[in-house]
Each structure stands twice: as structure tokens, then as C-alpha cells.
Amino acid sequence: MNDLQNIYIIGAGAIGKTLAVALRLENRKVxxxxxxxxxxxxxxRTLQVIPETGDTIEAAVxxxxxxxxSELNGVIVLTNKSYGNRRLAETLRQKAGNSPLVLLQNGLEVEQPFIELDYxxxxxxxxxxxAQTVSENAVRFKPVSVSPIGIVRGTVAGLHEVVSLLDSARFQFKADxxxxxxVWKKAIINCAFNSVCPLLDIDNGIFHRNEAALGIANRIITECMAIAxxxxxxxxxxxxxxxxxRISRSSDGQLISTLQDIKNGRETEIDTLNLAIARMAKGLGMEEAVRETALLGELTKIKSGL
Ligand SMILES: NC(=O)C1=CN([C@@H]2O[C@H](COP(=O)(O)OP(=O)(O)OC[C@H]3O[C@@H](n4cnc5c(N)ncnc54)[C@H](OP(=O)(O)O)[C@@H]3O)[C@@H](O)[C@H]2O)C=CC1
Ligand SMILES: CC(C)(CO)C(=O)C(=O)O
Structure with a gap:
């Protein structure tokens, strides 16, 4: 029997901590x-979430x-970086049983390791x-709009069940x-932000401030849309x-996660963004159609390894 009341959040980063606090404040089992x-x-741990306006909230998690x-009997929410998915899919397989997975991650093909192992x-x-980490137990958080969740493999009833378990006043979800x-629209936008900003070593505002940078973003959009x-x-x-x-204006001055990862010597998610587009293009015999997207991805990967 699956006890969906248990919510297991995997990855104690900015998103994982914020979600844990939002759910604990509604007395969910997290x-x-x-x-x-x-x-x-x-x-x-007492974790704090600092909103842009209003009071800091906190909860013991x-x-x-x-x-x-020995088993994870409930809803399993992945808030880890996508490059951990292949190993996690293997580690989790026995413990997860029939528990539903919800992936809260950027990128394309991030669900693939779980599909291959028949979750x-x-x-x-x-x-x-x-969401940005400001200290070990504190995160700065700004909800922009309600985050949609949809089915990769599952049922409509299952989708509504996980949405109602995860949705809360402070971190909102809806079924889509x-x-x-x-996923594609957001991933294409991330293909621009997560390669151009790290390569220029600049904040997210560059696209609304600089016409040439916006020109590159538009070429990436055109290339990725051909694959989509x-x-x-x-x-x-x-x-x-x-x-x-809109994202460039609203996050002016903020550094994209890939640039933060590079600055902190961590792996980046570029493999599930520009490089995923490049792999798909290759599979379709369309390498020529995504040359700039692929090149920016390769350069970002090289930069993260330097
Ligand atoms: N932060 C944001 O504003 C947004 C984030 N996203 C996406 O949400 C997801 C989570 O992002 P965010 O919380 O910001 O990221 P963080 O870097 O803050 O946290 C990610 C967590 O992933 C875990 N992790 C790192 N490496 C591995 C690995 N090799 N294997 C397994 N787990 C690993 C770590 O958990 P632990 O510390 O427990 O080891 C880490 O704390 C990402 O896909 C990101 O692109 C999307 C939109 C906005
Ligand atoms: C594009 C952006 C900045 C939007 O939240 C994002 O996806 C991220 O922070 O990783």
C-alpha cells in the first residue's frame, strides 16, 4: 500500500529547502x-525562507x-540537479516501489533515466x-507564478493527487x-540564459540591456524551435x-545557476540543455540546424571544467 501522505524531497538545495518549509508549515509529513x-x-534543522517582501518564514525539517x-513509501520529489538523475534512478529503484516521482528540474530528457528503469x-x-541559497539554513525565494505539473507516465487521477499534496499557499502548483x-519553452529559454550568461560572466539582465546578446538569444530560440x-x-x-x-528584466542583477555552479567549481546542467538539443539534432540528422546552440553548450562545458 502506498502511503501518499509521506513526502520525500530529494536534494537539500534552494528549491528542496523552500518546498520543505512551505509544506511543513501546512503540517504535511516531509x-x-x-x-x-x-x-x-x-x-x-530549522530552515528559513526569506521572501522578497514580507516576513521570513521558518520550520523545523x-x-x-x-x-x-529501507523504503520510500509516498510521493518522491526530485529537487536535485539533473546530472544526478542517472545515479539516483538506480539508487532509488528498489526503495521507491510504486511511489510516484515528481521532477522539479530544468531541462530536457531529465526523466529519461527513470523511464529506462521502468518507474x-x-x-x-x-x-x-x-530561489537562492544565502546560508546553510536560509534561502531567498520569489514565486513568479503557479508552477505546472504534468504527466510523463501516470494517470490523471495520480496527477491531481500529487498536485494536491504538494500545493501550498507559499509554493503553489497546478495540474497541466x-x-x-x-517544458520545451522553458528549456529553450534556459539554453540561452545558461550558456550566454556564464560565457560572458554576466547577470541575467544582459538580454534586456544589450541588443547583440538578445540577437544571440533569438538565434538560439530559432535553432531550438526547429528541433521542438x-x-x-x-x-x-x-x-x-x-x-x-520578462525573465531577464525580473532577474536583472542575478546570476544564473550555471554561472553560480561554475564559480563554485560544481558540475552544471548544460548536458540537459544545449547539449541535449545537440544530441536530439544528431539523432534527427539535423546537426547543422543547431550549430550555435551546440557550440555555446560545448564552450560552457569546457568553461566548467577549467
Ligand atoms: N533555484 C531556482 O531559482 C530554480 C531552479 N530550477 C531547477 O531546480 C532544480 C534544483 O535547483 P536548486 O535547488 O536551485 O539547486 P541547488 O544547487 O541549490 O540544489 C541542488 C541540490 O542537488 C543535489 N545534488 C547536487 N549534485 C548532485 C548529484 N551529483 N547527485 C544527486 N544530487 C545532487 C544537492 O543536494 P544535497 O545538498 O542534498 O546533496 C544540491 O543541494 C535544478 O534542476 C534547477 O535548474 C528551476 C528554476 C528556478
Ligand atoms: C531562467 C531562470 C532564471 C528562471 O527562473 C531559471 O530557470 C533558473 O533560475 O534556473
Whole structure:
């Protein structure tokens, strides 16, 4: 029997901590599990979430690791960086049983390792929030709009069940029946932000401040849309550009996660962004159509390894 009341959040980063606090404040049963380490420790930490306006909220959250659990019987929410998915898909397989997974991650093909290992229920979310770690137990958080969740593999009833378990006043979710289109739109925008900003070593505002940078973003949008079309996803280039500009204005001065990762010597998610587009293009015999997207991705990867 699956006890969906248990919510296991994997990855104690900016998003994982924020979600854990939002759910604890509604008395949900939350376990925050470390994604990159398994030190066998369990501790209760007081985590703080600092909004842009208004009062800081906080909650006591149990933080532990995989070896503390023989099974994860409930909803499993992935808030780890996408490059950890392949290893996590293997580590989790036995413990997860039939528990549904919800992926709160940027990028394309991030669900692939879980599909390959036959997880029975996989749901995908596109996050419309910004969260940044400010200290070990504090996160700055700005909800932009309600984050949609849709089905990769599962049922409509299952989708509504996970949405109602995760949705809360402070971190809102809704069910969406066309998540693939939203995933692509956001991923294309990230292909521009997560390569151009790190390569220029500049903040997210560059696209609304600099016409030449916006020109490069528009070429990336055009290239990626050609691949999206082949996958049956039809987007409007003008609308994607407007979304990119809106994010650029609203996050002026902020550094994109890939640039923060490079500055901190961590791996980046470029493999599930520009490099995922390049792999898909190769599979379709369309390498020439995505030359700039692929090149920017390769340069970003080189920069992260220097
Ligand atoms: N922050 C934001 O504003 C937004 C984030 N996103 C997406 O949400 C996801 C989470 O982002 P965010 O919380 O900001 O990222 P953080 O870097 O703050 O946290 C990610 C967590 O991933 C875990 N992790 C890192 N490496 C590995 C690994 N090799 N294997 C398993 N787990 C690992 C770590 O957990 P632990 O410390 O427990 O080991 C880490 O704390 C990403 O896909 C990001 O692109 C999307 C939109 C906005
Ligand atoms: C594009 C952006 C900045 C929007 O939140 C994002 O996805 C991120 O912070 O990783």
C-alpha cells in the first residue's frame, strides 16, 4: 500500500529547502533527503525562507539520507540537479516501489533515466519561482507564478493527487495537460540564459540591456524551435522571446545557476540543455540546424571544467 501522505524531497538545495518549509508549515509529513551525500545522519534543522517582501518564514525539517530508509513509501520529489538523475534512478529503484516521482528540474530528457528503469509513475514540473541559497539554513525565494505539473507516465487521477499534496499557499502548483510544451519553452529559454550568461560572466539582465546578446538569444530560440517542431512541439518565437525578456528584466542583477555552479567549481546542467538539443539534432540528422546552440553548450562545458 502506498502511503501518499509521506513526502520525500530529494536534494537539500534552494528549491528542496523552500518546498520543505512551505509544506511543513501546512503540517504535511516531509522528509528532506540529501541528494549528493549519504552520511547516514538524521538531524532536525530549522530552515528559513526569506521572501522578497514580507516576513521570513521558518520550520523545523528532518534532514536525512537514503541509508536511513529501507523504503520510500509516498510521493518522491526530485529537487536535485539533473546530472544526478542517472545515479539516483538506480539508487532509488528498489526503495521507491510504486511511489510516484515528481521532477522539479530544468531541462530536457531529465526523466529519461527513470523511464529506462521502468518507474511506474513519473510527473514533471516546470518551476516558475526563483530561489537562492544565502546560508546553510536560509534561502531567498520569489514565486513568479503557479508552477505546472504534468504527466510523463501516470494517470490523471495520480496527477491531481500529487498536485494536491504538494500545493501550498507559499509554493503553489497546478495540474497541466500539456506539460511537454511548457517544458520545451522553458528549456529553450534556459539554453540561452545558461550558456550566454556564464560565457560572458554576466547577470541575467544582459538580454534586456544589450541588443547583440538578445540577437544571440533569438538565434538560439530559432535553432531550438526547429528541433521542438520535429518532436511535435509548436511554439511561437515572438512569445518565447517575450518570456525571455520578462525573465531577464525580473532577474536583472542575478546570476544564473550555471554561472553560480561554475564559480563554485560544481558540475552544471548544460548536458540537459544545449547539449541535449545537440544530441536530439544528431539523432534527427539535423546537426547543422543547431550549430550555435551546440557550440555555446560545448564552450560552457569546457568553461566548467577549467
Ligand atoms: N533555484 C531556482 O531559482 C530554480 C531552479 N530550477 C531547477 O531546480 C532544480 C534544483 O535547483 P536548486 O535547488 O536551485 O539547486 P541547488 O544547487 O541549490 O540544489 C541542488 C541540490 O542537488 C543535489 N545534488 C547536487 N549534485 C548532485 C548529484 N551529483 N547527485 C544527486 N544530487 C545532487 C544537492 O543536494 P544535497 O545538498 O542534498 O546533496 C544540491 O543541494 C535544478 O534542476 C534547477 O535548474 C528551476 C528554476 C528556478
Ligand atoms: C531562467 C531562470 C532564471 C528562471 O527562473 C531559471 O530557470 C533558473 O533560475 O534556473
Amino acid at each position: 522528509y528532506l533527503l540529501r541528494g549528493s551525500v549519504d552520511d547516514g545522519l538524521t538531524e532536525t 528532518e534532514v536525512s539520507s537514503f541509508s536511513q530508509f 511506474p509513475a513519473v510527473y514533471r514540473c516546470v518551476l516558475f519561482v526563483t 495537460n500539456d506539460i511537454e510544451t511548457i 517542431r520535429e518532436k511535435g512541439i509548436h511554439l511561437d518565437a515572438g512569445e518565447v522571446e517575450q518570456n525571455l525578456l
